[in-house]
Amino acid sequence: MHAIQVPPGAPASPLSPPAATAADGTPRQLAQQLAQAFAVTAAERDARGGTPKAERDALRASGLLALSIPLRYGGHGASWRETLDAVRTVGRADGSLGHVFGFHHLMLATVRLFGAPVQWEAWFEQTARHQWFWGNALNPLDERAVSREHGDWREFNGQKSFCSGALDSEMLIASARDADSGTLLIAAIPTGRSGISVAEDWDNIGQRQTDSGTVTFKKVRVEHHEILADPGPLSTPFACLRPLLAQLILTNIYLGISEGAFDDARHYTLHESRPWHAAKVERTDDDPYILGQYGEFWVGLESARVLADRAADRLDAAWQRGAALTEAQRGEVALAVATAKVCATETGLGICTRMFDVAGARATHGALRLDRHWRNLRTHTLHDPLAYKLRELGDWVLKQRYPTPGFYS
Template sequence: MNLARVDTSDTLSCAHRIDSDAEARAVARHLAAEFATGAAGRDRDRRLPVEELNRWSASGLGGMTVPRAYGGAEVSYATLAEVFATVSAADPSLGQIPQNQFGILAILRELGTEAQKRRFFAEALAGRRFGNAGPERSGKRMTDITTRVAPGRGGLRLNGRRFYSTGALFADWIPTRALDARDRPVFVFARREARGVTVIDDWSAFGQRTTASGTVVFEDVAVEPDDILPTYLFAERPSLTGPTSQLIQAAIDLGIARSALADTIRYVRERARPWMDSGLDQASDDPTIRHGIGQLSTALQAAEEVTRESAEALDAIAAEPITLESSAKASVAVAEAKILTTEIALEASETLFDLAGAGATRGAYALDRHWRNARVHTLHDPVRWKYHLLGHYVLNGAYPRRHSWN
């Protein structure tokens, strides 16, 4: 079990500050070109992307959603989605690792005090990384919480054991959900270097292998009152925090689909051989392969457009005071995108081998990583429940439940 700490101190001294949507998209394209090189090798050897993450931090993309009032670019949801799709097409692990940071910044924007906003937004702009200590594995339901922050010796103490902790191994701050002394759900920021914080690299999934999404243990960790956000208040107010997180998830799957289709086209053009009964000299002339590529391209284009439209819907909703109705519309819009990006990521990464042929399964090409990544990442929230959400909304006018998966 790897308990290593990733040092970002050198990176933070030169962290850039993103100034606009256009710059964020351009920086993402530049980084993606770098990240694509070596992505297959990192997956094969499970080599954690330390240097790549340091370049991400130095680029300033980690603070791109910080409000302009606090020195950030406050990029649109449309730009946020495109940045994650672009990076994830190069390496979806490098898309997933920083994803929680933007959900955290959204929660901070909704619930933080003025002092907390100034403090943590400045941390994000400086290039510091916010990881995540995710759901627990001990309860019957993924929402069960035994992690607690309560008065102890010398002040507040955080205790608990969490899993699915994407980004924690590489983080400066590890936020986690916990219950306070009154059994209310809160969000606690713990410093990665704090005494009693242990990050265990026991992530062993067959896809998204380099996210290090394993275990975090908090043992009598000292925290300050200013390190806590009262997430129980979300029960009383609508917000876009859930749709923000889901939009990023959809964008990561969209990136996987883009890359899988691009590799399919490249392999068919350069390496695939036509089937013996076709009487053709080139696989790219095979009408059945052309049909398959056309089908995938159409599905990908549909996913692209619906994801863009859902992001633009969030931008329009965010421009007005958030209501229960508009929050519900945001969840519905993003659910539609999540359905299509999930399905095309899985279809493109699976159909790749049918169109490219048996030779494409050779380990040297590492094309299986697309399906493995798609299969693992799309399990974050079952797409069948997105259909349920949409059907219940359309049939009965029922608003989706408000949480991070809606």
């Protein structure tokens, strides 16, 4: 494995979690081992913000960056359900790390869905061999980056916002609008290329270690063989699986954060909280109102888990169809994903807010930073408005119209 250098200005974590390696077990076991280590420092790192360098390097050393890459290219050959389960596991310990880990696999899927085999096969092999981390600089709603053609290469200039995982990555998925035609161009390029600057300017209330800040392109040379144009963005029903995978990754991150909040609340209720005097019980876990709320939490989580797994199974089936995938088959996946995302969002926001009702006033102690669960989920669920997912589902229920493919549907 090649040495990874800390980008200028990126603080290295003073806490180095023990690296889980491929020899330590199955991908699920590896994810669980990493999650246990990440959970120990999650509150401290949330307070600090910045780049989780040691934790990202632990993901590199584990081999899980090759989880979704087929076996013939050196990866684990995991299904999307298995990959999303790992994302959820990491997100349960730390929403930020689940975010950058999930988006890494989304970037790999992007080159597969939008690019030609001669492109993605080589990138898959190199990613598995060198444990590359992929970052995001696509953001189709931010159109400040433009591209101009110069013979056999193109030039990218401008900026992109919300570039999750770009800092401390080896490769970027970047987009720009053609200066003449306005066509959206998407490319896979090395993060360290001359003219690319990744700013350390992410300072939001939640997801504080996702480095979702700004990437600036100044006269960046992009070769034609780095442009993903065959078949290109959202050009076929199969290529249109990309936004559905993105939404399902978000769903599993939300679900992981919610499960982490539930686990923390349960631990505090059982071991730290004191019963309310009017309950007439000796232990908080005997309070009938507390028990009722945990019952509600459980129903919500179980519902979200079943819907997320069902959507992942449908995505896997659609993925196997490849170029033969029809618009209707893609539409069925879209409905399953939207349903799961709505459930995970509403359930999670409820749990991350009401967890203090069942844990008690002492759970608000600043050092615990239990509010990070709500801050992480509230920040990330604003990625795209939930109301539009509900509108799409309503359009299907009433008019039998599938969601129109786009970068958010």
